[in-house]
Amino acid sequence: MKNNLLKIISLLGLVMLAVSCSDDESFQPSFYECSLPFTDSSQLHGSVTEYQVLLDKITGSGVPGIMMAVQTDAEGLWLGTSGKADLKSDISLQSCNMTRVGSTVKTFTADGTITRPTAG
Amino acid sequence: VKVAVSNEATAILYTKLFTTPVHPCMQVGTEYQYKTGPHFEFYQTANLGYIYHNHLYQGLYLNTGIGYDYKFNFGLKLKGLFELGYLHTFTTQDEYQFKEGEFVNGMDQGNARLMTMLSVGAGYLLKKNKPTSPEIFLLYKSWIEYPYSRGFIPMMSHINLEIGCKFYLFGNHEK
Numbered sequence: 001m002k003n004n005l006l007k008i009i010s011l012l013g014l015v016m017l018a019v020s021c022s023d024d025e026s027f028q029p030s031f032y033e034c035s036l037p038f039t040d041s042s043q044l045h046g047s048v049t050e051y052q053v054l055l056d057k058i059t060g061s062g063v064p065g066i067m068m069a070v071q072t073d074a075e076g077l078w079l080g081t082s083g084k085a086d087l088k089s090d091i092s093l094q095s096c097n098m099t100r101v102g103s104t105v106k107t108f109t110a111d112g113t114i115t116r117p118t119a120g
Numbered sequence: 121v122k123v124a125v126s127n128e129a130t131a132i133l134y135t136k137l138f139t140t141p142v143h144p145c146m147q148v149g150t151e152y153q154y155k156t157g158p159h160f161e162f163y164q165t166a167n168l169g170y171i172y173h174n175h176l177y178q179g180l181y182l183n184t185g186i187g188y189d190y191k192f193n194f195g196l197k198l199k200g201l202f203e204l205g206y207l208h209t210f211t212t213q214d215e216y217q218f219k220e221g222e223f224v225n226g227m228d229q230g231n232a233r234l235m236t237m238l239s240v241g242a243g244y245l246l247k248k249n250k251p252t253s254p255e256i257f258l259l260y261k262s263w264i265e266y267p268y269s270r271g272f273i274p275m276m277s278h279i280n281l282e283i284g285c286k287f288y289l290f291g292n293h294e295k
Contacts, residue, residue, distance in 0.1 A: 005285040013125040016144035062218040
């Protein structure tokens with residue numbers, strides 16, 4: 001009986017291990033190519049150097065990749081990135097790439113909650 | 121000797137029973153009985169386990185604790201355990217470290233955790249009249265991993281649904 005119990009438990013453990021293993025998700029370089037019908041005029045923006053230095057400073061401190069968008073009435077839209085979209089494949093981050101916002105969205109939610117009532 | 125397998129889930133305690141995808145754990149352990157009576161057992165546990173969470177981590181743990189079983193005449197046992205232990209985890213993903221301005225691929229020394237576990241469940245004595253009866257058991261284990269992510273998420277709660285068996289290595293031994 002002891003041996004049978006051991007066999008059953010061991011077999012169950014092996015089956016659970018087998019079904020729980022899967023390959024990590026990996027992306028081909030083509031996944032990161034930009035195909036949006038959008039003309040980026042960020043390089044003509046008045047603060048391009050200032051913003052880019054800021055992003056490079058952040059990635060220089062150990063953040064793998066960061067993107068930022070700044071929209072003002074006077075200077076229009078600036079989109080910029082620094083760092084990598086994929087460390088394994090050594091692919092640089094572009095402003096068209098998708099990133100997870102994670103807890104960053106909390107900041108935007110708080111900002112909106114405060115400013116919208118103020119704006120009426 | 122106890123041998124058990126379980127399915128781990130990162131979940132709020134007592135909100136889930138069994139989740140998918142399966143994150144298997146395997147555990148071997150032993151017990152030392154402090155006191156026994158016709159309807160109870162009070163004992164110390166010592167366990168060694170392995171936990172595998174696909175895409176996140178794998179880890180080894182050692183824990184020990186106390187357990188109390190209430191025994192019914194027909195072989196059923198109600199079980200409660202409180203255990204403390206050490207868990208050491210390693211990521212299952214590619215790992216990068218920031219060195220001299222760039223990321224380089226490489227493993228670190230893993231992460232040290234404390235685990236605090238409260239388990240409740242039931243067991244069944246397969247030969248209820250023998251003091252060395254084999255036992256099968258089912259436990260719902262709720263546990264806290266600390267620290268989890270320093271400066272961000274201090275601790276993480278987990279649950280395991282565990283099935284296992286307990287037997288004496290030397291079947292004819294009478295305690």
